[in-house]
Amino acid sequence: MSTASEEELRGAGLRATRQRLTVLEALRDRPDAVTAQGLHQELRQAGEPIGLTTVYRTLTSLADAGMLDTFDRDGEQAFRLCGDAHHHHLVCEVCNVIEEITAEEVERWVGDVAQRRGFTVTGHRADIFGICARCAT
Amino acid sequence: MSTASEEELRGAGLRATRQRLTVLEALRDRPDAVTAQGLHQELRQAGEPIGLTTVYRTLTSLADAGMLDTFDRDGEQAFRLCGDAHHHHLVCEVCNVIEEITAEEVERWVGDVAQRRGFTVTGHRADIFGICARCAT
DNA sequence: GTTGTTGCAAAGAATTTGCAACATA
DNA sequence: TATGTTGCAAATTCTTTGCAACAAC
Numbered sequence: 001m002s003t004a005s006e007e008e009l010r011g012a013g014l015r016a017t018r019q020r021l022t023v024l025e026a027l028r029d030r031p032d033a034v035t036a037q038g039l040h041q042e043l044r045q046a047g048e049p050i051g052l053t054t055v056y057r058t059l060t061s062l063a064d065a066g067m068l069d070t071f072d073r074d075g076e077q078a079f080r081l082c083g084d085a086h087h088h089h090l091v092c093e094v095c096n097v098i099e100e101i102t103a104e105e106v107e108r109w110v111g112d113v114a115q116r117r118g119f120t121v122t123g124h125r126a127d128i129f130g131i132c133a134r135c136a137t
Numbered sequence: 138m139s140t141a142s143e144e145e146l147r148g149a150g151l152r153a154t155r156q157r158l159t160v161l162e163a164l165r166d167r168p169d170a171v172t173a174q175g176l177h178q179e180l181r182q183a184g185e186p187i188g189l190t191t192v193y194r195t196l197t198s199l200a201d202a203g204m205l206d207t208f209d210r211d212g213e214q215a216f217r218l219c220g221d222a223h224h225h226h227l228v229c230e231v232c233n234v235i236e237e238i239t240a241e242e243v244e245r246w247v248g249d250v251a252q253r254r255g256f257t258v259t260g261h262r263a264d265i266f267g268i269c270a271r272c273a274t
Numbered sequence: 275g276t277t278g279t280t281g282c283a284a285a286g287a288a289t290t291t292g293c294a295a296c297a298t299a
Numbered sequence: 300t301a302t303g304t305t306g307c308a309a310a311t312t313c314t315t316t317g318c319a320a321c322a323a324c
Contacts, residue, residue: 017322017323018322035313036313056313077314090251113227113265119267119268120273121266122230122266126246126262127262130251130256131256131257131259136257152299154297154305156304173288187306
């Protein structure tokens with residue numbers, strides 16, 4: 001049999017190795033974004049044998065496959081598992097929790113503006129930064 | 138007398154040194170975003186004596202003072218002079234030109250979403266990436 | 275068995291820091 | 300003159316690469 005994670009990896013053309021499954025499962029469990037360095041450290045502390053290089057390579061592969069969203073956290077790249085559909089983010093700057101949000105308003109706006117200026121759209125991002133209800137208290 | 142650039146620098150609590158004025162003027166002349174490394178190289182080639190460290194420090198200071206917008210270009214930080222008011226960007230991925238755009242739709246959306254989720258907004262960004270009319274031809 | 279993957283060590287690249295010389299106010 | 304700024308060299312930090320051992324298919 002095959003787990004969902006294994007399917008996902010193979011679907012992306014990647015072999016389902018122990019390390020990649022470890023990373024994918026770790027990402028599943030968290031609502032916040034992680035950096036390669038941070039994730040590696042956590043996995044190591046949790047007793048998972050995995051190399052830093054592999055964490056970097058795995059995160060990059062998953063992001064390339066469209067399975068992760070990427071964020072710039074202070075010069076470092078952070079990653080987070082994402083749903084398939086296009087969406088935007090609500091990011092807590094204290095605990096780094098990220099909530100996915102969809103936004104018709106934004107999509108519409110993107111099309112309008114681009115057309116008006118003669119831009120061919122290849123992508124867009126709309127993220128809101130703030131402090132989540134829990135961290136505010 | 139005082140030039141506008143000198144005023145701006147002093148207004149930000151920074152001494153108006155030759156190097157900072159050089160950087161500010163260089164930024165004034167370009168519609169695209171530049172990295173510290175890139176700008177330093179250009180200035181050097183143009184015969185301006187300035188150290189890489191100083192370019193880094195100056196760009197950081199100006200950005201901290203709210204005079205520059207920052208972008209992440211492939212792991213490197215890029216900067217661009219920006220108007221005072223809050224705005225968003227239309228970025229050409231080929232020539233890196235950036236057009237500032239304002240968007241009531243987005244502002245409204247930000248407020249709505251944040252309130253609905255209990256987030257205290259500290260900031261937001263909405264950028265559109267694409268290919269400008271000139272680069273498309 | 276073949277081919278993709280891992281992980282170490284080393285390389286590379288962007289950015290920051292220590293500190294003495296220097297320029298601005 | 301007092302204090303902020305510069306720039307070099309060195310240190311840091313994040314990320315990538317070479318390559319031999321290894322694991323998935």
